[in-house]
Structures are given as structure tokens and as C-alpha cells.
Amino acid sequence: MAFKDARRTINYGFQNESFKFKVSELSGEDINLCFQCGGCSSGCPLAEEMDFLPSKIVRMIQLGREEALDSETIWVCSTCFNCEVRCPRGIDVANIMEALRQLKLRKKYSHVSLDSLEKSKIRTLPQIAIISNQRKLSA
Amino acid sequence: MNGKDEKFITIYIMGKKHMVPANLTIMKAMEYAGHQFRRGAGCRGGFCGACSTIYRTKGSYKLQVALACQKIVEDGMIVTQIPFSPADKKRYDIDRLKPEANTFLEYYPEISRCLACNTCTKACPQDIMVMDYVQAALRGDVKEAARLSFDCIGCGLCAVRCPAEIVPYNIGQLARRLYSKHVVGPASHVLNRVKEVNEGKFDEEINKLKNMPKEELQNLYNSRDIKV
Amino acid sequence: MRLAYYPGCTLKTNAKSFEISAIASAKVLGVELVELTRWNCCGTVHALAKDDVMHYIAPIRNLIRVEEMRDEGIVDENILVTLCEMCFNTLKRANTEVLKDGEKMRKVRENMEERDPAYRGEVEIKHFLEVVKDIGWNNISNLVIKKLKGLRIIPYYGCLLLRPRGLGIDDPDNPTILESLIKSLGGESVEIPFKSKCCGSYHTVHMEQVASELSHRILSQAAEAEADLIMLTCPLCSYNLGDRQEEIKKSFKGLRTIPVVYFTQLMALAFNLPAESTGFSENKPDPTVILKNKDLL
Numbered sequence: 001m002a003f004k005d006a007r008r009t010i011n012y013g014f015q016n017e018s019f020k021f022k023v024s025e026l027s028g029e030d031i032n033l034c035f036q037c038g039g040c041s042s043g044c045p046l047a048e049e050m051d052f053l054p055s056k057i058v059r060m061i062q063l064g065r066e067e068a069l070d071s072e073t074i075w076v077c078s079t080c081f082n083c084e085v086r087c088p089r090g091i092d093v094a095n096i097m098e099a100l101r102q103l104k105l106r107k108k109y110s111h112v113s114l115d116s117l118e119k120s121k122i123r124t125l126p127q128i129a130i131i132s133n134q135r136k137l138s139a
Numbered sequence: 140m141n142g143k144d145e146k147f148i149t150i151y152i153m154g155k156k157h158m159v160p161a162n163l164t165i166m167k168a169m170e171y172a173g174h175q176f177r178r179g180a181g182c183r184g185g186f187c188g189a190c191s192t193i194y195r196t197k198g199s200y201k202l203q204v205a206l207a208c209q210k211i212v213e214d215g216m217i218v219t220q221i222p223f224s225p226a227d228k229k230r231y232d233i234d235r236l237k238p239e240a241n242t243f244l245e246y247y248p249e250i251s252r253c254l255a256c257n258t259c260t261k262a263c264p265q266d267i268m269v270m271d272y273v274q275a276a277l278r279g280d281v282k283e284a285a286r287l288s289f290d291c292i293g294c295g296l297c298a299v300r301c302p303a304e305i306v307p308y309n310i311g312q313l314a315r316r317l318y319s320k321h322v323v324g325p326a327s328h329v330l331n332r333v334k335e336v337n338e339g340k341f342d343e344e345i346n347k348l349k350n351m352p353k354e355e356l357q358n359l360y361n362s363r364d365i366k367v
Numbered sequence: 368m369r370l371a372y373y374p375g376c377t378l379k380t381n382a383k384s385f386e387i388s389a390i391a392s393a394k395v396l397g398v399e400l401v402e403l404t405r406w407n408c409c410g411t412v413h414a415l416a417k418d419d420v421m422h423y424i425a426p427i428r429n430l431i432r433v434e435e436m437r438d439e440g441i442v443d444e445n446i447l448v449t450l451c452e453m454c455f456n457t458l459k460r461a462n463t464e465v466l467k468d469g470e471k472m473r474k475v476r477e478n479m480e481e482r483d484p485a486y487r488g489e490v491e492i493k494h495f496l497e498v499v500k501d502i503g504w505n506n507i508s509n510l511v512i513k514k515l516k517g518l519r520i521i522p523y524y525g526c527l528l529l530r531p532r533g534l535g536i537d538d539p540d541n542p543t544i545l546e547s548l549i550k551s552l553g554g555e556s557v558e559i560p561f562k563s564k565c566c567g568s569y570h571t572v573h574m575e576q577v578a579s580e581l582s583h584r585i586l587s588q589a590a591e592a593e594a595d596l597i598m599l600t601c602p603l604c605s606y607n608l609g610d611r612q613e614e615i616k617k618s619f620k621g622l623r624t625i626p627v628v629y630f631t632q633l634m635a636l637a638f639n640l641p642a643e644s645t646g647f648s649e650n651k652p653d654p655t656v657i658l659k660n661k662d663l664l
Contacts, residue, residue: 028417045565049577076577079412080565081530085539092531098415112573114248122245124610125572126381127277128453128603130244130251132411133569135422138252240380255407255425257480274407278376302421 010056016064023061026099033089034058040083040093049076054083054093061096074100075111075137101136110138148214165192165218166207179222185209188292191264194218204264204296224295226306231313238317240279247310250277252303259297259307265290269297269307276310282322284314370498371433371442372400375454375602376408381610382451382602382629384646389450389495389631391644395510396502400495401442403432411453412569413460420474426461427475430490431483445489448498450631452601456527459492459534494528494536496544496600496630504551512639514553517661520633521589522546522556523599523608524563539563545598548630552637559588566607579615582607583622586615590623595657597627605629610651626654636663 024031034055041053050073052060060068068074074097083093104111112133122130146161150168157172166180181189190207197215207220229246236242243250250273259269272287288311298306335341348356378386393400406429414422429447436442449455465472466488476485499507522545529535529542537544542563549556566585567578586608589597599605609627616622628650635645636658642648647655647664658664 026416026418045561045581046577076570078526078565078568078570079415080526080568082526082564084531085529094531095415102416102419114251117248117572119245121572122248123241125241125244126602126606127240127244127251127376127408128381128411128451129569129572129606130248131376131408132453132603133572134252135410135412136569137573240376253408254410254421255428256421256478257424257428261480270407271405277408278374278379280379 008051008056010052010060010063011065011067012063014063016066018064019066020061020064022103023096023099026102027092027095029091029093029095029099031058031061031091031096033091034062034087035089037088039086039088040091043082043086044077045080045082046076046078054097057100058091058093058096069100069104071100073097074104079136105139108139112137114138148212150212150215151217153219154217159212161212161214163212164208165194165205165210165212165216166190168212169207169218169220179220180208183208186292188294189222191221191224191294191296192218193221193296204262206264206294209264221296221299224298224306226295226298226309228309233316233320236317236321238279238281238321240277242317243276243279243310243313246313247306249303249305250310253277253305254303256302258300258302259305262296262300264294264296265292267291269311272314273305273307273310276314281314281317284311285318285322288312288314368397368444369399369401369442370444370446370448371436372402372448372450373406373409373429373454373458374402375411375449375451377602378450381606384632384649385450385602385605385629387646388629388635388640388644391640392631392634392638393495393498395634395638395640396499396507398498400448401436403429403447404436404441405432409454409457409461411457413457420471421478423461423465423471423475424478426458427465427486428479428483429458430462431486433490434487435484437489444491446491446493448493448495450495450600450629452494452525452528453603455492455494456534462488462490462492463534494600496528496548497536499548499634500544504547507548507551508553511551511553511637513637513663515549515633515637515661515663516553518554518658518663519557519593519595520549520554521559521592521594521597522549522562523585523597523604525599525601525604526563526565526568528600529563545600545630548634549598552633554633554637557589557592557594559585559592559594561585561588566604568603568607571603571607571611575614576618578607579611579618582611583615583619586612586622586625587619589625594625595661596633596654597625598630598633599627600630612652624652626650626652626657628654 038055041047041055044054052071052073057068057073077097079094081094147158148161150157159168159171179190181187185206192205192207194203195217253273257270263269267290268287272284275283291308291311293308390400407425409426410422433447437445524542529539546556561584567581571578605627632645
């Protein structure tokens with residue numbers, strides 16, 4: 001696996017308090033607790049597929065930067081909770097990813113549409129795969 | 140109807156207030172109020188599912204459902220019809236399909252989005268356990284899905300209420316087709332009878348009926364033995 | 368002891384061998400797994416957003432059925448046993464959340480069919496592995512007729528059996544429950560670093576290549592460790608690591624075939640149950656060759 005643009009830098013400068021508040025509220029996590037140790041990113045099995053590492057996403061939210069919503073990372077996360085068990089500050093980063101996905105999905109966005117899946121593919125998949133995929137990635 | 144004893148009540152048809160006789164069905168009340176049905180009425184006997192109606196009553200939050208030809212109006216009822224629900228009915232060759240979960244998923248993958256919220260069951264005027272049959276289909280239990288959906292008349296109310304955008308009655312129909320085609324198979328007594336018909340076993344009787352004068356035929360019909 | 372059992376959708380299709388072998392093995396342990404009289408899909412993944420109560424309805428509906436069965440005397444405890452680790456996690460999470468938060472419980476209640484009785488909150492969700500553990504590893508050992516001698520087995524945990532903290536059934540950093548089971552069945556537990564890393568999960572639907580790469584890491588570590596089998600607890604892991612293994616091998620030339628089995632199948636084998644109870648004919652890749660080589664079949 002090649003690192004995508006995981007070294008992408010984020011824009012600093014505080015932007016949007018209400019975005020930060022919304023993510024906190026939806027995820028139930030105190031975003032301010034993060035001190036950017038990067039533990040979540042080092043333990044993430046999907047980090048190599050992400051454009052921003054999980055810890056960077058958290059930093060973006062701290063700064064109220066809504067670009068976090070446009071990141072590939074939130075759709076690449078598979079909610080495996082490796083980040084959750086590693087965080088020394090007790091933040092469940094998977095919850096934060098879910099909050100970001102929900103903010104997109106609740107505005108009539110579907111990341112994976114069932115209409116786009118090939119029938120031959122569906123025929124071979126177990127229900128558990130399709131159901132979980134749709135739960136996480138479609139509105 | 141006896142005009143003197145007739146009791147009138149107030150109903151709201153698509154927001155407009157009407158006084159109608161209290162003993163009418165929603166359908167007759169709407170006609171009484173001057174509505175002409177071009178869609179949304181069929182058999183008038185509760186079988187065809189064309190007259191799906193939703194309503195609320197004054198003082199209640201509950202959204203209720205009915206077939207307009209069956210439900211008697213109530214005072215304060217606020218009604219509208221939903222005579223059609225847009226649904227993409229898939230084309231398939233039933234002979235080639237297998238009675239299993241992935242067949243449902245292949246044609247109607249949206250069943251994977253079922254939340255089991257049971258809104259469909261609440262929306263069914265036939266009191267069918269709609270959610271349970273969608274769930275049965277999802278786990279490949281074709282027999283159960285066919286059994287539970289048997290009384291479906293395809294009125295479409297479940298489909299307009301489903302938050303997962305599923306069209307449950309299409310699932311039930313596919314389940315019943317799969318079940319009858321691949322699980323039950325053709326009934327031997329029907330096959331035998333068809334064979335007997337083709338062999339001419341009943342030709343004589345049929346011809347006798349065909350050649351009978353109309354009056355005699357009527358008498359025969361009226362004096363028939365009815366087995367209940 | 369009769370315990371309520373929640374299968375989940377995939378146990379009735381792709382993972383039939385999981386169900387069959389679990390019910391048969393449970394019987395040997397003196398546990399009768401009684402399938403819920405009525406059940407619906409749990410949702411497979413739990414709702415994480417704090418305001419997402421709608422997704423709790425499905426799991427809680429199943430828990431009401433357990434209380435009903437207990438009341439009717441069909442089962443002996445207010446316990447719900449699951450096999451699929453995704454179902455386990457989803458049901459347990461929903462249960463934990465509504466018990467913690469009365470407001471969520473109220474909303475779930477009000478959005479259910481009036482005919483349903485209210486959920487009293489008495490049900491405990493247990494993964495079947497916990498039931499096995501409660502019986503005691505020594506007792507399990509004593510029930511073994513055919514020791515899995517010389518069988519090198521990878522205990523693969525996947526994600527949701529261990530995480531998140533508080534819901535998992537073992538220490539997420541240093542789990543031992545599968546290792547203990549392998550040991551008590553007489554097999555040899557083989558360690559790999561990725562024993563609790565993601566297999567690719569539901570990305571297998573729309574990002575096959577990413578799923579293949581994640582599964583390949585696990586499979587190649589298993590091959591390197593000279594394991595005979597991977598043992599797991601999740602039908603989705605089984606699909607990604609097992610059913611898709613031929614496909615993965617096309618992208619990663621030279622990868623050795625490694626059969627993937629459910630832990631209950633190895634229990635059934637060790638308890639010397641007949642072929643219809645082990646269900647090995649359903650597994651992909653075929654595990655029977657290696658099992659025959661080890662004189663276990």
C-alpha cells in the first residue's frame with residue numbers, strides 16, 4: 001500500500017466554533033483533550049489509505065476547520081476501534097469519525113449507492129457485508 | 140337511508156371541511172362530498188388495494204391507515220388518499236431464481252437497509268407483520284416471508300412510510316413466487332385434474348351445460364348446493 | 368441449561384456451519400441454545416452518534432423477546448447468546464446505552480409498536496465464547512475426545528470481540544480467551560501480530576482491493592508462522608479471509624492457502640461430533656485436507 005496524501009498539511013488558524021461544537025455533541029467526545037500524540041494514527045490499520053491521518057482530523061476539528069468533512073479518511077475508517085483502545089486521553093476517535101460521516105450523510109449524501117453495485121457482486125456477498133456497508137456509508 | 144334519523148359528522152378531505160352522513164365509508168363519504176374517483180378506487184370490496192388512505196383524528200398525533208372502501212368515517216377525521224406509490228418493479232425470470240437471501244438482495248438490495256423500526260407494520264391496513272417478512276427475506280427464510288406476506292394486497296402504504304426506502308410488497312411478492320415455484324412446486328391434484336380435463340373426462344358435462352336453455356341453467360344455478 | 372440464542376442474518380446463509388457446530392458443541396457442554404422465537408436484524412454495526420436512537424430500536428426489540436421467553440419459561444436465564452461478533456457488539460452496545468440513559472430508553476419505547484411490551488432492561492448479552500469460558504477450561508479439556516494434537520491454529524479475534532473497551536470480552540491489548548480455548552482442545556496456538564487487526568470489514572463491498580490488502584497482511588503472517596488454520600468468530604472476517612482467499616491470491620502471488628474455520632467447528636471436532644455437526648464441507652478454503660493429514664478426520 002502506498003501512502004496516499006497522508007503527509008498533507010492542514011490549514012491552521014481557527015475557523016468555526018459551531019462545527020467543533022457540533023462534532024463534540026454528535027460524537028460525545030471532548031475534542032479538546034487531544035494533545036496530538038499520534039497514537040491513533042500509528043495504530044490505524046487503514047492509515048495508509050487515508051488522505052489525512054486520524055490525529056490530523058482531530059486537530060482540524062479542534063481548529064474548527066470544516067475541510068475535515070471533505071476528507072477521504074472518514075469513509076476509509078472501518079470503525080475497528082484500534083484508535084479507541086490506544087488513546088491515552090480516553091477519546092474514542094471512531095465516534096468522531098462517525099459524527100463526521102453523519103454530518104455528511106444527513107445532508108442527502110450517500111458515499112456508496114446500492115444502485116451502483118453490480119448484481120454479480122451482490123450475489124456473492126453475505127448479508128453482514130452489505131448491511132454494515134450501507135449503515136456506515138449511505139444516507 | 141332514512142333522512143330523518145341520519146346523523147351527520149364533520150370530516151376534512153385534503154384539508155377541506157365537509158359534513159357527511161356518519162354511517163358512510165371514507166370512499167362513499169368522499170363521493171358524497173363531490174369527489175369523483177378516477178384513481179384510488181377499484182373493487183370496493185377490500186381486496187384490490189387501490190384505495191389506500193391515511194388519516195388522523197382530531198386530538199391525536201397518530202397517523203392511521205385504512206382502505207377507503209372499508210373504513211367508516213369518524214367525526215373529526217382528516218383524510219387523504221395515497222392511491223399510488225412509485226416503485227421500481229424488477230423484471231426477473233422466476234424459473235431461474237434460487238429461493239435464497241441473495242436473490243432478494245440481488246433484485247432489491249435496499250432490504251439490507253431495513254432498520255426493523257416496524258413503521259411498515261404500523262402502516263399496513265391488512266395488519267400484516269410487514270417488518271417481520273422483510274426480515275425473513277433478508278435472512279433467506281423464503282417460506283416465512285411468503286407465509287407472513289400472504290394477505291398483502293399491494294396497497295403501497297408500507298412503501299411510502301419506509302425510512303429505508305424499501306418497497307416491502309415487492310419483497311413479499313417475490314417471496315411468494317419463489318416459495319410456490321421452488322419450494323412447494325406444482326400441486327399434484329391440480330396437475331391430475333388438468334390431465335383429466337385434457338383427456339375429456341368432463342366433456343360430456345360441459346356440453347350438457349353449454350346446450351342448456353338459459354332458464355334451466357338459471358334454475359340449476361339458483362338451486363345449487365353450496366358447500367361452506 | 369436453556370439459553371436464548373440470537374443467530375443474526377448471516378448465520379442462516381453463509382455461516383451455517385458456525386451455527387450448526389455451535390448448537391451441537393453447546394449440547395456437549397450441557398447448554399441448549401434456543402433460537403429467539405421472533406427476531407430481526409440487529410443492524411450489524413452499532414449507532415455511534417449520540418442522538419441516533421433510531422438504530423437502537425432493532426436490537427432492543429430482540430431483547431424484549433428474550434424477556435418474553437424467560438417469562439414463558441422457554442429459557443432459564445435472561446441471557447442472550449450470540450455467535451457473530453458484530454451482532455454481539457451491536458446488541459450489547461444498544462443494551463448498555465439504553466440502560467445508561469433513561470431518555471434513550473424512553474425514545475426507543477415510544478417508537479415501538481404499542482403491542483410490544485416495554486423492555487425491562489434485564490437481559491445480559493453474552494458471546495458464546497463467554498459461555499464456554501464460564502464452564503471452565505479444565506472442564507472443556509475433560510470433554511475433549513479427539514485432541515487437536517499437532518494442529519497449529521491462529522486465534523484471530525477481529526475487532527469487535529475485544530473493542531471498544533468496556534464492551535469487549537477480553538483485554539484488548541493482550542487477549543487470551545481464544546488461546547485458552549485452543550489449548551483446552553489440545554491444539555497449538557500460534558501468535559501473529561495482526562491477530563486483532565481489521566480484515567477489511569464492509570469495505571469488501573465497494574473497495575475490494577483495500578479489503579484484499581488488509582486480509583492479505585493477516586493471511587501472510589499466518590503463512591509465515593507456519594499455521595495450519597485460522598480460527599475466528601465473525602462471519603464477515605470469515606468471508607474476507609476465507610471465501611475471498613482465492614481472489615486475494617490473484618493479487619498476491621505466492622500466498623499459501625490457509626483454511627479458515629469457526630472456533631465452534633474445532634470444538635465440535637474435538638468433541639468428536641459427526642460431520643454434519645462440524646460443517647467443514649461449507650468452509651472455503653477446504654480445511655479437510657489438512658485435518659486429514661493430522662489424523663483428525
